[in-house]
Amino acid sequence: MNHQHEQIAKYAYENSVFYREYMSGQLSQDEFVFEKLPIVSKEDMVASRLPLCSPKQLILSDEEDIITMSTSGSTGKMFSIEWDRRDFVCSLTELWILRKKYYEIRPNDKMCYFYTINRVGREEALEYRSGHTLGFSKILLNEKRIREIYQKMEEYQPVWMLLQPSTACMLVDSAKKADLVPIQSVRYIELSGEMLSEGQKKKIEKFFNCRVANQYGSYEFNSIAYECPYGNMHVMGSNVYVETLEEDSEENLNEEVTKKEGKEFIITSLKNTRNPFIRYRIGDRGLLNYKISCPCKNHNPVINLTVGRSHNYIECEDGSRINAYIFLRAVDNINLLLDDVVKQFQVVQRAVNDFLVKMYLDDRSQMPEVQEIFEENILEEALKNAKFEYCIEEGYMEAGREEKLMYFRREMGMDY
């Protein structure tokens, strides 16, 4: 057992309550072989109701040393991920080294970003300045607000920006529409959090006339892969161990699909010792190429994401489109106020102003409060006439075979 992924897997199965009590029953024989360890999913973790940390960590931890990423993620399923501060910093070290090597970006360079939720409670700050960063809330983003943000960015003079592709495109569209010039101080834009299309990348590069790189990451792992200047998404070899899921042939309906869309990624965190993720099914699909010789001299395998977290917009009665993040944020707030009552949710837009809100709750009796907070958080003017119908689910909702359960879905014009 010399490899890091084997070491951390062993550590997890010996120490983590979840792996010890829940997953170890699935271990084959006495031998501990990494490649034979069961594949773990978020569903297993939630269903077990067991902590991912060790009994010792449960009792002895100092709150100050823990970073909690509390999120519903893109799938709508509620989940908290904890990191020891030291591991968290370690998990980002390689990314910082590569940012410097590839794009000359250092940790103390001024940066702008957007956030879904920044502080607890119902009142959300529209901006958040800290250290070398200036963040903007993703709620209430309309043309006027984006122009305002753009102006504030120009005043702030960031060296780089960390954006989601859809937000970056909104910035470009609004700036073009208002005849604004690109922010001169920006030398580099990092795109993360969503699938990035070639078209989006070109559009952003062309407008800002700077280096643009894609970064694939998640709360469980931090950085998973990062694009080098030659366009290859190299796996962050010091932070994660990536495999692809070998589906059995019966389940594998169509070889063409596998050829085109690749296989599901199975990822192991090499750094998160507090919440170990060992052979974890992240839900994204793609191709993994081991035999690559890239001029950047990074020898880590290259990932090509095909089916990942896509993005969706709400259609409003005035013809405008609103980022579906507002629902994610509303549910994040419900959970902050009502002790993680929402286990999973999905909003379906059936027509203009007509939404079906499906929720799986820990305690059904809290539905009236859940509804109240949910609607209080939908602050958009364009949705002031929106009607929400609620449906309490008996358990977790299932996604189809080829896709994740998205927290928002637009099914306008369909029969109900």
Ligand SMILES: [Zn+2]
């Ligand atoms: Zn490369």
